Amino acid sequence: MKADVAVAAENILGECPIWCGRTQTLYWVDGRAPALHALDPAGGGTTRFAMPETIGSICLTEKGDLLAAMTTGVFRLSRGGVLGAMVFAREADQPDNRFNDGRCDRRGRFWVGTMNDKARIATGNLWRIGPDLAATRMAGDIIVPNSLAFSPDDRTMYLSDTYRHEIHAYDFDIDDGTLSNRRLFADLHDRPGRPDGSAIDAEGCLWNAEYAGGRVVRYRPDGRIDRAIELPVSQPSCCCFGGPALDELYITSARQRLSPQELAAQPLAGALFVVRPGVRGLPEARFAG
Template sequence: MGATTGDRYECVVAGADILGEVPMWCERTRLLWWVDVRRAALQSYDPATGRHTARRVAEGMLIGSMALRRNGGFLLATDSGFYTYDPDLAEPPRPLFDPEPDHPGNRLNDGRCDRRGRFWVGSMVDAERIPGGRLYCLEADLRCRTMLEGIVVPNSIAWSPDDRTMYFADTHRQLIWAFDYDADDGVLSRQRVFQDWSHQKGRPDGAAIDADGCLWNAMVATGQLVRHTPDGRVDRIIQLPVSNPTCPAFGGDGLDLMFVTSHSQRLGDQLAREPLAGGLFVVETGCQGLPEPRFAG
């Protein structure tokens, strides 16, 4: 394993994902699941055996994020809307609906479930960096509410352990926001800047909350994992051997391992200097995470 700033990391799957994203630990299967957005590949890693599997879900589909479902299988958020999918069945994804049928250039991107079983997901214009995206909240009965508009690249959806604060980032603007969160009604209020990275190189991508209520962010372009305390202070930085980590997630039987996805797209000549780009990493942080919520629909 490689040592960095007192922490330990290992590349456990050198799969060279084009755009690895949204890792999540499933306590039922005891597997770490994630996607390669550009290949529409649903992947799993078994830390007990080291086994890696990858399934091509649908040709031509872009899977921006997903959620575990309480009734089994996954909810997929794609470039053509929401689908359900069970990798144990020899069936294609089943379409639910598209929240943006009049915006064919948009796709759904980062998404996570809150602890009441709602799925929160952001959309974005895939080909351009313009503020044409939205943040949606999908209820268990499939009612879909628009919560924010004018988003460029949605990321970093996470909640504090007490469910009173929700975090959300626009990667392009290099801003992480915090909101007061009403978990009973799924309502946001009192938006404020939690962290402003606009004067630095790094851009906040995916995020995870640890049991102490600290927000871990994967920082695209700097290769860093950054831990923020609940008051917004940076108290730890872990340097990885790739420029573009994309999202962290706690996993393992004790939720004490941090898994981190990464991407290899648009690196050009730099790819030769980063042979592990697009790999899946596990980082020993000494912290513990929280169970991954499941979609109630």
């Protein structure tokens, strides 16, 4: 499988690609040169909307706008890049924390993690924000939360701690929105890459971007890797399925902390890539609040 360049974006930290089936638009963010990006694949046009602070992730909503998980809180965000009301503020007792990866479950709840942005210490938490805007802490002791994804049968949730080099799986109760039976799903300690953002395909396999590893790998539900997509950049960061048939895999990447020599060797660092992996994804769930 060969990854093509969809947008030569030069993102500092491209993250969280999301496909909107209603508008046939791909959204993603640049976390560190904070911005929301939108791509119309049919027409080829892209739009960039600057954000006022670091942005970790976005999600679609039933109302037609977005949620944006940023440094100080989770906000409503129009498709035109206008920041609206705050939905949930970061932890008052952790002023160095910011919001990072997030994803909606199929009951319209937004799950989002926080991380310490000043030091790689385990002050982060996983939060569940319900349609009524009530927020519940679901897990703690996290350094960098990533890889949030839900299995097609809504019985498993995945979550990585990037700086612990591990992806964990939880039993997930879709009715109650609760987690149990945390277990190790993938151990990356013996690999150069660390587990970053993920996507689930229709067969229940987890596609994970290995940051600093230069590839995206596909895990079967039992944790075995059955294929990998090698990329011309070292820092793939996240992926999602898109396109009218959900048969295209979009992959964001980063160029942060690369030396001038590394950037010269990776002129596509920070680009948005696309590949046809031979499987389909699932429609992205939307926040119901």
